[in-house]
Amino acid sequence: MNMLAQKTEPMAWQPVCRRDDLVAHSGVVARVGDAQIALFYLPDQAEQPVYALDNRDPKSAANIIGRGIVGQICGDLVIAAPLYKQHFRLKDGSCMEFPEQRLRVWPVRLNGDHVEIADSPV
Amino acid sequence: MNNYLATSNDLPTLIVVGNGMVGHHCVEQLVARGAGERYQIHVFGEEPLRAYDRVHLSEYFGGRDAESLALGELALYHTQNVHLHLGTPVVEIDREHKAVITRNGRMTYDHLVLATGSYPFVPPIEGAEGNSRLVYRTLEDLDLIRAAAKGAVRGVVVGGGLLGLEAANALKSLGLEAHVVEFAPRLMPVQLDDQGGAALKAQIESMGVQVHLSKATGSITAGEIYRYRMNFAGEDFLETDLIVFSAGIRPQDALARQSGLGLGPRGGIAIDNACLTSDPSIHAIGECAAWNGGIFGLVAPGYQMARAVAASLCSEDAEAFTGADMSTKLKLLGVDVGSIGDAHGATPGSRSYRFIDEAKSSYRRLVVSADGKTALGAVLVGDNSYYDTLLQYVQNGIALPADPAGLILPRGEAAPALGVDALPATATICSCHNVSKAAICSAIDEGCSDLAGIKSCTKAGTGCGGCSALLKQVFEHELTARGVEVDKSLCEHFAHTRQELYHLVRVEGVETFEELLAKHGKGHVGCDICKPAVGSILASCWNRPIMNPSLVPLQDTNDTFMANMQKNGTYSVVPRIPGGEITPDKLIAIGAVAKKYDLYTKITGGQRIDLFGAQLHELPDIWGELIEAGFETGHAYGKSLRTVKSCVGSTWCRYGVQDSVGMALRLEDRYKGLRSPHKIKFAVSGCTRECAEAQSKDVGVIATENGWNLYLCGNGGMRPRHAELFATDLDDETLIRYIDRFLMFYIRTADKLQRTSVWRESLEGGLEYLKAVVIEDSLSIGDELEEQMQMVVDRYECEWANALKDPEKLKRFRTFVNDKGSDPDIHFVSERGQRRPATLHELKLVPVTEETA
Secondary structure, eight states: OOOOOOOSSOOOEEEEEEGGGSOBTEEEEEEETTEEEEEEEOTTOSSOOEEEEEOBOTTTOSBOGGGSEEEEETTEEEEEOTTTOOEEETTTOBBSSOTTOBOOEEOEEEETTEEEEESSOO | OOSOOOOSSSSOEEEEEOOSHHHHHHHHHHHHTTGGGTOEEEEEOSSSSOOBOGGGGGGGTTTOOHHHHBOSOGGGGGSTTEEEETTOOOOEEETTTTEEEETTEEEEOSEEEEOOOEEEOOOOOBTOOGGGSEEOSSHHHHHHHHHHHTTOOEEEEEOOSHHHHHHHHHHHHTTOEEEEEOSSSSSSTTTOOHHHHHHHHHHHHHTTOEEEOSOOEEEEEEOSSSSEEEEESTTOEEEESEEEEOSOEEEOOHHHHHHTOOBOBTBSEEEOTTOBOSSTTEEEOGGGEEETTBOOOSHHHHHHHHHHHHHHHTTSOOOOOOOOOOOEEEEETTEEEEEEESTTOOSTTOEEEEEEETTTTEEEEEEEOTTSSSEEEEEEESOGGGHHHHHHHHHHTOOOOSOGGGGTSOOSSSOOOOOGGGSOTTOEEETTTTEEHHHHHHHHHTTOOSHHHHHHHHOTTSSSOTTHHHHHHHHHHHHHHTTOOOOOOSBTTBOSOHHHHHHHHHHHTOOOHHHHHHHHOSSSSOOTTHHHHHHHHHHHHHOOOTTSTTTGGGSOHHHHTTSEEOTTSOEEEOBOOGGGOOOHHHHHHHHHHHHHTTOEEEEOTTSSEEEEEEOGGGHHHHHHHHHHTTOOBOOTTSSBEEEEEEOOGGGTOSSOOSOHHHHHHHHHHHHTTOBOSSOEEEEEESSTTOTTOGGGSSEEEEEETTEEEEEESOBOSSSOBOOEEEEEEEOHHHHHHHHHHHHHHHHHHOOTTOOHHHHHHHSTTHHHHHHHHHTSOTTSOHHHHHHHHHHHHHTOOOHHHHHHTOHHHHTTOOSBTTBOSOOTTOOEEEETTEEEEOOTTTTTOSOSBOOOO
């Protein structure tokens, strides 16, 4: 089990999909209420193997972030948006090229076979 | 909606008046500095559209629409606590009560930033009205010009400055006979000297724009042949159908006058070094502001002011605004024009070097100090490749070489660019994002080891892109200075070229990215540069299904989902139609699928049919039906063989000498699915009339009486190149042998994303060398290349058929892993009987006003 958020209050977790819905080294998308959340699974990253970010690309206004390529640039794990190739850091959703673009990030954890996210973004 | 409510929380209110380029940049800078957490920010724009790029306004007539001219991201105005009110001019400022007044009511402010810009100056000329008094400033102005141009033949621009020439370009692109009338005795009197102006005039006139100098328009009356007649001093006149005034700008300072703010001696809102007006809670920036009495009519100084104000409002150290460099480099009507520093040699004692080429109407002037040691300014017409180096000399006071003339003389090969080591750490490399040499050095020291990383980390080179060459030089020089061999690394994870990686994969039999990264790379993850490149190499070498679990995460999104992502996140689907030959039944089958899934249908340039608008979860069903009807994937998504275009050839055509369709089918069947450094296109023509346009393809085959002529390394697209004749009168088997060897040799040696045309141009020894390798087998690798190709051919399998057989692979084709629905944000509208993505406008994503909560 991986606790990822460093909050003091207990947070409410909700299951969004199963572990085998995830695709290793890549992303899938889950729908939670009105939000679309891109889930990236990096099984080799012991510290944090799953990341949850907004699926909406601020540049194109299309819901495509979950279909980008996961990579590492200057030490940061990033997702490259598939249409215009700008990079967002997985840890906080910040954009390397355009600081005004930012993705929301949800605390996320693996709980047995379930992938769970917190009920509100960080 | 009569009165805006007072702000609903405790944050102070910051109001920005004006959503032009400078106002927008200020908001961008504020948000980047976290101002959304300190202020409620309200932005008021007079125009109905959000900020757009005025610098490239003339492209509006070249086909760019208002949306593509829009600056930055709409998302900026959806940031928390940022509110955009468009089409809402501020009509009054009540400084006593610290409030602005619009037609919707009052809103109080704690801080106010005025970025109201400027308006075009139209001299008072008798008879100037309607289509004889057009201006060139806003998209609305351009719409008026376009309307006036309907049925018009000739158009005149009054004013031969920078904007005037842009306007002339706009008239030209509307198909009008364009004339420029300038009051001064030369064009661009502010930036250019006499000879520079003359060179520019000669170049512009050779493009069909007529220039009239030293002409003052006295009155405008009805014309005889054209609609209007412009009467100059004396008997002189010029007739025209419309007149655009571009005779300078005036600061838009009406609000300042109304509210009693201090003004500059020649208008404009007076500001100090902190861009503060006479009221300490009001800043002014851009063309509406007068610093030291002067207005800065370029975008860069406006951006400089915007940055300074954003920093000070966020309590950061703000750089004082102490004037701006008015150096400028641009392309006017296709002509390079550059002006740096003291272009006129106004500094007492200064001396000039001049180079004049009357044959090419090219001109360069370098102004140096009295002692000849420092450069003060320069004028360039015809060739801006000298600009960057000269600008660095002038801006950074770098000591001139013994013979400064060398800096503007024509040179044989590459630029004798200023040694980048001579640049001081403070030298600005990227002026769009204000990145200094020192910032680039520190990014390198923090571990950025490739150019892409530098661009990501510093944003240098991501604005206009004009500094790319200089940035690369600085970067490579700094690496060398740190004892790092300047590498052609693929990215920060592989210190190898694509060619070297290919060899490692081939020689060591590497079949996975992880293995290659572990043996020859850095880190455990890779990135969006190396993953697709290695994925392509693995496919070229081993041709395993790209949907295999270890290969999936390497692919670009198009390869991952085996379809082409379009702007709204939907995909297009292209079934293979080899040689462009298709039976009526198959056409009907495509039509039935398109109809069932409501796909927009268009014929491609490669003789096949593209089906647009499929959502991710629909792709397997669509392909199931296409495969059922006998289709295979067309690889339109891959860096691989696309199509083999053909004419009908000897089967039907009275001129055809060989069966071009038959050969096209054979070639397409052999090379389909071949992954390569970039896409590859073929064509086969049945006779020398060349209806299949084979000479614009990577591989072109043209029938002769005796067999086939082979052409290689052509390209259409962005940089067209004619294919070169490689071999003549080949029989079928030899033709295929040569193509096998050629393609495999290209795959082996080309760089990442290098088309055959560029590869061929960079090939040492050129065409003769390529002939030696392929025809004479000079490297003794002919058999090997053929065997490698045969293996790829033997392992071919339709990727879609493979994926459809495997439920594991199909799991990826779900829009949502926890919901069977489709993406609710994808909207279509109907146009010409088919559906297409709704534009942002149609979605009303651009709110006209957004009220505070």
